[in-house]
Amino acid sequence: MPSEIVPTMAVDRLWRCYVNAGFVDGTPVNELAGVWIHEVSHLLRDHHGRAERLPAQLQGDRARVNLAQDCEINDDLVADGLALPRDHIRPATFGLPNGLLFEQYLPDIPAQPPCPRCGSGVYGGVEPWDLGPDGAATSVSPTEADAIRRITADAIRSHQRTRGSVPNGWRRWADEVLEPTVDWRQVLAGNVRQAVAWAGGAVDYTYRRPSRRSASQATVVLPSLRRPVPCVTIVVDTSGSMSDDDLAEAMAEVAGVLRDIGIRGNRVTVLSCDAAVHVVQHVSRAEELEFSGGGGTDMREGITAALAQPQRPDVIVVLTDGFTPWPDEPVGTRVIAGLIGGDPPPPPSWIESVRVND
Template structure:
């Protein structure tokens, strides 16, 4: 809503003090200067302290500015711009729906991610702040890792849609209000990351959290979850492209052909087999993550139930079942590892699959020749040590290790 709110007309914002605090923040942390000066100031009596929206508008309470010393205001400036630089609202939109609805808890987890870095950088912050230690949690994590351990609570904490993604009641929009586009925001993040790297090369000091963030911006690692999801979707689409004729549903052209029944084309849902390496070398956490990604993608594309078969295999196939999560797969020790056995068993079953997905650590022999179906190898746990040997070139391979670089480093 454009214009001046009635409550704001009687509230005078001490801009000199506020901008002096921003100047101090930018001078002490010059690598954040471009981002800090990209924030536009919107006075508001509706915001309790300070908050940001996704358009890089900073809403400021005049009474909060009056009551807060300049050093602490400088810390709040850095706190708020950290939400935007770390793309908290974009990351919040990728959370499960239940977490997105609880945006206050998300905000607390995000503040934990930011404030541990600020406190380690000896930045003074106002009383009442939250940090990992508030909940008995270790420092140095990202907010997605903190979120499951943040208990439900009644809190008025709200840093705005620039943090958790949900518009706050005090946020405004309309003509005359400055706005930073997503393209500009991406450029600001990269410019800040480059400034951090230059600051360090000049022998300046940068908190570890910002150093890791800059590394992820400048040298992003491939997100294996996206790669695996893309490979599974492509394989299912490829398998679903196979069409056949059926008389169960006659063609619409039959009505024009007297005495002749024409078949129609059908596009059946593909069958998928998941061969799970259950040898003792497999890590349960990585396996569960990979299994969750595969089953989630299959549900999204409509392949589920009796169209998905799971084979537990080390050097022999132990169980053939239809499960919906990794927790239902029993890991067993056993001797060696030979995923060829599981692949062969899947392809010789009565319900021959169109797509075979193998979840393994990669230390296994592979078929010598391409199979007649799409074969995807998801190599589990490769981030923990030396990479296993590469599967044959005709096998679609996704290496599953740590999450993207920033999250891993945290």
């Protein structure tokens, strides 16, 4: 839609495109088509959604965010043979390599450079030319936007299969849309939180603190309800096949989740185990961990030792490369396996598993 205040061409988060008539008159048709595809690419790659997930101090620097996003797009458009204005931004403008995501380009973009404004559909926020959600123009809902992304990604993949001439950035984007990868940290944290919440929901009665309603009963002492703080045991595979770096990262992630939800001290026990259990520790920080082992692998020993503790755990987290025997049947306690390494074999179906990788 035409706008006298938009500098050149811009999009908003509702997939509406604003165009300055003077810019259109002064731009060759082939370059104008390239700019239009550039703006649509911002929407297809969900740049405004990704920008809003940046750290707060970076979200406000819209010029740098816009330039980093232009770098992510324009190398693919040029590789695809599209014409762009002579002053278009690309990774080489800043001495950077092609093929990266804008989040990777952003740290190397200089502060406050001159920049075209591609709109709120690029870096978030609101621009003065935006019509808003109640504007007269047709808009695209988030559900429709996701459908458009999937249809486009499927078309790119089909073109790649038949002609094999899709730029690497577009191919990578299409693969991510159709087969999204999930950060293992989020999955592992979500599973641990869910298991702890489930265990913490086991409300029971106790006479240690009588119910307040007992005051109204002359001869009867009523119990009160209590919600126990769950106990968590982490079984760490310290056999020779484990990578120290992967193990340390996974351990820190689990410890961080437990700390955030208030479980620490004697409510967290860590067992070092290869073919046998070597060290039992109560820890409050990941830095306190000391691992022993280095021999074979048998996580059955670690799980058995966890269950035999004086305070039976409500949740057991096993960090292992997966090359281990497992108990033949459920053990009566929720077990989560963090599988570390390139190609770990799956545990039994009754054990929740998360692939820990880069």
